[in-house]
Amino acid sequence: MKLIAGVDIGNSTTEVCIGSVGEDGSFRFLSSASRITTGTKGTLPNVHGIKAALEEAMSAIGMPLEKLDLVRLNEAAPVIGDTAMETITETIITESSMIGHNPSTPAGAGEAVGRLLFIENMDRGMQNTPYILVASSQFSYEEVAAKLNQYEERLDIRGLILQADEAVLVENRLNKKIPIVDEVRHIDKVPEEKLAAIEVALPGTSIRMLSNPYGIATLLGLDADETRAVTPIAKSLIGKRSAVVIRTPNGNIKENILPAGEIVFHGQQELSINIDRGADEIMDRLAEAGEIRDIDGQPNTNVGNMLTRIRTSMADVAESENHDVRITDILAVDTLAPVEISGALAGETCMEKAVGIAAMVKTAHLPMQKIAERLEQDLHIRAVVAGVEAVMASLGAMTTPGTKLPLAILDMGGGSTDAAVLEPDGRVRTTHQAGAGELVTMLIQTELGLKSRTTAEQIKKYPMGKVESLFHLRLENGAMQFFEESIDPRYYGHVVLLAPDEMLRIEEDIPMERILEVRRDAKRKVFVRNAIRALRQVAPEHDLRSIPNVVLVGGSAEDFEIPEMLMQALSEYRIVCGRGNIRGTEGPRNAVATGLLLSYIGSTQEG
Incomplete structure (x- = not known):
């Protein structure tokens, strides 16, 4: 034996x-x-x-x-995934020329414009000059409130910026209510005497003036060029409840523009397309190029640098030279990526259009x-x-029980989607295409701005709920689930993932509806698109209607919603589609x- x-x-x-x-x-x-x-x-x-x-x-x-x-x-x-950004203008702030901030625990409401003044220098303040005070965490909330109450008759105090997370505690002790923004980590970067605007929205609403470049221009008196420069800050503050923007007219603003660049397909035809055109046009151009020998990008651009990085990393692990490594397929997907605003006080980001790419990499050997x-x-x-x-x-x-020839399969793994059709006479047509579960994880992490890739992987794998009391949670489909024993109080008010035998708390403060939208969208963009692309490649005469049935295999076929998405998408071609059951076990x-x-x-x- x-x-x-x-x-x-x-x-x-x-x-x-x-x-x-x-x-x-x-x-x-x-x-x-x-x-x-x-x-x-x-x-x-x-x-x-x-x-x-x-x-x-x-x-x-x-x-x-x-x-x-x-x-x-x-x-x-091997299949390696990475992201390529659309053209992004990075504003490098050398004297805190423009700063945006979006804390989650402000106090008060309204807008305020004034000169910045540190709380320890209040005795230098001048009458008839509007001020926004700045207090570092070395001052307790009692000291800050006492100082403001002491000077409220002598100085025109319009607003307050705090380093500590104590806006509500200070506001509760003030005689005169003003908008207060807190959680400014790098308060030492705040330039005194410069003009600043702060805005705090009412609960349940978001700011309107500082999330609009023309609103910032109105409050701070900006010209057209300065208004253009603050657009990334305004974008970063959309949907926030509070913000601060500081103007220093003598600041030196430098812009470093790295273009998105063109992808070049070396196939039966040599074609190129700018990545700015988006994923749909990129994939259409890829199909027009025919059988691909290699793919590269325009030098010194976002996509050129990204494809070079992929090629180099594969050459390193395969112990090959760069010229021995070829990229033979890509899957491009439109997404949004958070881009950090240089010089911001608390690591603010704005969402920029991006293209996520999974690449199929092959070496000479x-x-x-x-x-x-x-x-x-x-x-x-x-x-x-x-x-x-x-x-x-x-x-x-x-x-798999219940199958017969001719048979089509979709093998959906972590990095690639394979398709094959077996004919009764033994002929086999196959294709091996980039893009599967790992690209979905990357899209979820990028669009939700998650710090941990593990969290993104868990969001991909498990359904969600929100704990609304200690004895029930609302599931993502709107149904309620009740418990006889109390839920751990640490989960109260949080979105949780319903893994087998345990709940996993999502630490980031992201609405469940937003997570659900991003998760489903990422799976459709990757799996549904790639499945149709792969099956069309192996179908007789590239006609999907010639395929009678499809068996889904691979790790991603175990997903709780991907097979249903594919069944729905393929039903319009009258294809029977379902999860495989290898060896019946x-x-x-x-x-x-x-x-x-x-x-x-x-x-x-x-x-």
Whole structure:
């Protein structure tokens, strides 16, 4: 009896399937396992994850790793995702020329314009001059309130800027109510004697003057050129409840403009397109170029630098020269990205149009052979690179109950979307395209401005709810879920992710409706678009209506909403679509690893 292992190295997970082949040619599936992929897909660090998955699968049948006779690996093309921004003007502020701020706990309401004056210098203030006072955290809220009350008759105090998060505490102790903005971390950068405007909106509303460049111009007396320069600040303050903008006429404003740049497709036709044109036109131009040999970008531009970065990082992990690395496919997706405003007092950002790109990267020598050689050295077991990913996934998908030829599969993983059509006469058409789960995670993290990629990954995977009392939460679909025992008070008022057996609190203060919109939009942009693109590529005469049924496999097919999105999108082409159930036990996972074993049986029988 021989023990054979099929190993599928994915961008996110490495899956293994173990089978036995008897002397009479009989075959049995014995076990399977899955581990997180170590390193970039298709590179030598993958070996650690492969060995861990093999050990787990072999231990499940009570046998040591040394009993394996053969390891069969899939061919793996690495996929690297990154973002390319549309043209962005970065305003570099050398003397705090314009500063925007958007704290979440202001006090009071209204607008105020005046000269900045530090609270310790109030005795220098002049009558008949409007002032906005500035107080660092070394002054307690009692001291700040006492000072303002003491000077309210002598000075014209219009507003207050605080470093500490104490606006409400100060306001409660003032005789004369004024708008107060707090949480200005870098208060030492505030230039005294300069003209400033602050605005605080009523609860439930947002500011109107300081989120409008012409409003800032009205309050601070700006000319047309200065108004243009404050546009990024006005954009960053849209939807905020409070803000402060400071003018220093002698400030030196420098603009560093890095153009978005053009993508150049080297295919059957050599075509180019500026990334400013957006994802739809980029993908249309890619299709016009025909079969792609390579893709690069205009030098010294956003997209040129990004594609160079991808090429260089792949050359490093593959130990190749840059010219040996080719980008053979991309998926472009429109998105928004937060861009930090240089010189801001509290790290303010404004949302700029961006294009997210997943790139399919190939080297002159696919590094899978090196992985096979390293496995043979480490395990003393024969290892071979055995099959194209999409073909192997198709063979594995055929073990799903209720399927028959002709059969189309969509293998949706972390980095790529593979499609294949198997005809009854044995012919196979395949395609391997960039863009899948990792690009969705990147879009969610970018558009929501999340600090943690882990949070973005969790948002992609789990449904949400908002804890509205200690005994119930409102689910994302509007339904209420009640609990017999009290919910942990730490979750009260927060959006939570409903992971199996636990709630995961989202730390950022983002409305549930916004998270839901971004999550669904990202999945549609990536998975629905890529699925139709891939299936059209492999369909007879590129006609989707010629495909009768599609089996969804891969890690992303386990998602709680992606299969339903695809079923809806493909129903207009009268395609039956659903999750696979590999070998009737594995769900949509393990298709490639299973196919690697089935292809071994077929090759030995043919031999």
